[in-house]
Every structure is written in structure tokens, then in C-alpha cells.
Amino acid sequence: MSIRKPVRLIVSYLFAAAIFYFLARSLLLNWQKIASAGLHFHYLLLSAGVGMFLISSLVGVWIMQYLFRRTGHPLGFWQLYKVISISQLAKYVPGTLWQFVLRFRYLQGAVSDHSFFVVTVLENVVTFLAGFAVAAAIGFQDLPGAARWLAFGVAAGSLMVVLMPSIFYFFFNFAYRLVKRGENPPYVRLTRAVLFNSFLASVVNWVIKGIGCYLAVVSLVTLPHDLLWRMVAVYATSVVAGYVLLVFPGGLGIREGVMIIFLQKFVGFEVATFIAVVARAWAIFSEVLSAGLSYIIRSQVKD
Template identity: 25%
Template sequence: MVHLIRYGLVLVVVAFAVYYLATQWDDIVHALSVMSWQSVVLSQILVLVGLAFGTLSWVTILNGLGPKVPLLRGSQVLLVGQLGKYVPGSVWSYVMQMELGRQYGILRARVLVTALYAAGIGVVASLMLGALALPVVVEGHEWLLWLFLLLPIGLVCLHPRIMTALASFVLKLFRRPPLEHRVSYGTVLGGLGWSLLSYVAYGLHLWLLLNSLVDPDLGSLILLTGAIALGFTIGLLAFFLPSGIGVREAILIAAMGTLITLPEATAISLASRAMFTVGDLLAAGIAIGFVLLLRRRLRREQYDYLREEVRYEHGTQTADAEPDSVR
């Protein structure tokens, strides 16, 4: 019954994502029709590359908080779980990640701490790159300056000592033992580095779409990278909207409006949103496909991981640390 509920939840969030594409289909097709197919294909590939970098950031943080989780398992937890962002109220993404993590033996509390810190690192990375686009985007959106008050706070929270203390506090709320080690600088820098690379890939994604209409230079690439990074943070804060829809596009249109006409900027932002939705669905499907193909190897790795998790929990086996497939 528990398995059926989980699979049902996955089907619901996939349905929401597909529904978004269906409702916007005519506008999306019109937007893509003015762009060269080569740019569209390469741009879609860069979305997948950015998602891969973001996944590496998430798994780096996850493995920095406890026993190492196989990359494929961690990827499946994130990529399938994050489809929950298409359901109004972004909390569903975190719920799905925790439930999928529990199914594979990863403590819910650890998945939640990972998700929160991945979001925080993403905000820090986006604000660092968003500063590149701020002089252009801020015109008419002066309130965006307030966002940068989060940057020093975020940088302080990324210090390994503070990160360890906050992670242990959340684990305590879940009645779990605190971290038995301090989060390393490698975990923090690795998570931040992969996150920065993901935004650079997304900036290139936009730059290629723009290349179908004008001949953009290096300066426009820097601008678009900063704009899309900033748009992701604003979309994250607008948690009441499915995947931050609308607010991210407003930032992109403001940035691209300095390079192309407003209708063209609107078309590109709409096409970009659709390509991210397709990318999310493809990435989740690819992750599930690899897990099914390599399920025997992953099952062996899962037993090894469980033994390490039990040791990490000071020899106390709990139902939350044991996957459903083993029981």
C-alpha cells in the first residue's frame, strides 16, 4: 500500500508538469518556430547538463552529511522528487524527496537537511552570479536589491562549523543523533562549485536561444547567466507558485529586453520555461531508467549502505533506516 501511495504521488506531479505543457502548447510552438532547430536542440541539451550539475551539487551535500549514497540512487531521489515543485506549494518537492529517500534507506531528516542546504547554496550561487545582471535587471525592480541581504547571511551559514551545527539541530528535531563529524570544506565548496556550473549552463541555454534572433556577444552571455541565476532565487522565494512560474520570466524578459524586442524576449522566456519542464521530465525518466537497468548492482550497494547507516546510527537499527525493499 505504501508503494502504491508513493507511485501515485509521482504520477500526480508528473500530470501537473504535463498539464502545464499542454495548456501552453500553442504559445510554445509559436515561440520555437522563430528559432533555429540547432539552437533549440543544443539549448535543451544544456538544460540537461545544468540539471546534471545541480544533481552533483545535491549529492555532494548529501554524502557530506553521512554515509555515501550511490550517485544513481541520490540522483533518482532528487530528480524524481523535485517534480513536486510543479504542484502548487513547493513543499511537495521536499515531501517527495524525503519519501523516496526513505524508500532507499536514507533518513528523512538527512534528505530534508540536504534539500534545505542545497537550496541555500543555490541561493548563494545565484546571488553571486546575479550581481552580474543587477545593473540592468534592477531598473524598475528596485526591490531586488533587498535580495542581496541574503548573500552575507548565506555565506556565513556555509561555514562548516555553522553548517554542522544547523544540520545537527534539524536532526535533533527529528530525534536523530547529531552529525558525528564536521561538514568538510570540500563538501561546501563542491556543492557551491557544481551549483555555479549549473547556472552557467543555464545561461548558455538562454544565450543559444537568443542566438537565433540576434548575434549576441560575451557581454550578453554574462548578463543572461546572471539574470537566470537571479530568476531561480526569486522563483524559489515565490513558493506559492508552481516552480516559481511567472516571476522568473519577468526577470528574464527585463534582461533580454535590452537586447531584443519585448515580444521576442517574451517568446524566448516562454520557450525556456517549456524546455526546463521537458528537461525535468527527461532527467527524472533517465534516472529511473538507469536505476532499473542497474538494479542488481544498486541492490548490493544498498545493503552496503544500510550497514554503514546502522553503524552511523551508533548500532541502533530503526525502521526509518531500513528500505521497504529489504523488509
């Protein structure tokens, strides 16, 4: 077992490195085609894109704080902002669970172990359901006949899961067993209103972040305006896919591949590759900036 983990870590990084090698190679070989799409630099658009990411981070903190409060552990907003912002950077270590390990360490003493795992699972289930709903509800327009109905079913099903707690807690119990192997899930029951409020806030969060991604991209290359909502759907799809495949650090390679697959029919393979790389750079820069701001704000503001 001790040998498998280092091997898995090396393989995951090699895979991510290989993906980015081919992405970089594709950009260099096709730079003339990308440039012909209308390269430029708009500082205000880029700033707006980063700003949307930071707003999204605050919405994510509110969701976590809301769930902790509803499970009996009120936490300070800026305290939680610092914990979440810093732990986000740990996802670039293979296995997304590292960011949750770091959160657990920071929050020890502030919340019970039981409450931490319950809220972590609740927040992730709600986030995934909201991501599926956003991707399906917006993306169905580009799908062929039968697939449209499937996408509509996914969007409606995600909402139904939240509005029917008995179904929601089936997914909660499944996710809890994945996180806490060998342990039976605790009996947790939040009201339908709490679940719906968390879901709705998460949907808004996905939309904000998707719009931010679009603004960051159009600050560098010209894109059609009708691609905005498709970018929101594709961004949600790519991030969910990256998180599902935990072995790849921060979804490196997976998110980019998903974005290229879904966007190339609208802008071509070359520009889609450029968009995927810019989206990753925007996300990493914004995450590092958010972590830095959390240190400054937390040192100046006490909850």
C-alpha cells in the same frame, strides 16, 4: 485550515494562468515585431541547450550525493538521479515543498529522516547563495553606481557565508526551522572545504543552465552575443525568485516576469516576452526528458 489550502491552490493556479494569458496575448499582438528580430529554427542549438540542461541535472545530483556521503549516507548516483529528476516535476504543484515530500518518500529506508532534512536544507542554502552570487557578480555591470556596490557586496557576502561556517550555519538553522517547524535544528558541522566545494559546484551548475537557456532561445530568435552572460545572470535571478515564492507552482509567472523586467531594456518588451516563454518551455521539456531518461538509465544501470 482545510478550506484555506484549496483556496490558496486555486488562487495560485489562477494567478499563473492569468500571467500566461497576458504573455500569450502579448506574443500574438506583437508577433510582427518579434518576427522582425529574426525568427528561425536551429535544431543543433536547441539540442545543445537541452543537453546543457541535462548536464546541469547531473551536476545537481553530484552535489546531493556529495552532501549525503559527507553526512554518512552514501547513495548510488543513478538512484539519486532518478529520485531528483522525477521529484522535480512535483514543483508544478503549488508549494515547492511538494518536490521535497516526493524525494523523502523515495528515499525512505535509504537514508535517515534526520539526514534527509539536513542535506535538503544544506543543498538549498548552498544553491540559493550560489544563485545570488552568480546573478550579482555578472549582473552588476548593468546596474547604476550605488547598486553596483550592493551587487558586489551580495556576491562577496555569499562567498563569505560559505567560507565562514559560523555564518553559514546561522542561515542553515533559519532554513531548517522553516522546513521543520517547531523543531530545533540539529548540530551539524561540515568542514569549510565541503561547503566551498558544494558552493563552487553550484555556481558552475547555474552557469551551465544559464548558457543552456541562452542556446535554447537563440535556436529560435537572433540575439546579440553579449547577451549570453546577462542571460546567465537573469536566469539565476528568475529561478531564485520563483523558488522563494513557494505559493506559485514551479515559479510560474514569477520567473517569466523577472526575465521580462531585466531583459526588456536590451531586446525590447516583445522579444523579452518571447524569451521568457521559450525559457519556460525549454525547462519543462528538459525536466520531462530528464525524468524519462532517469527511468531508462536506472533500469539498465545498477549503482
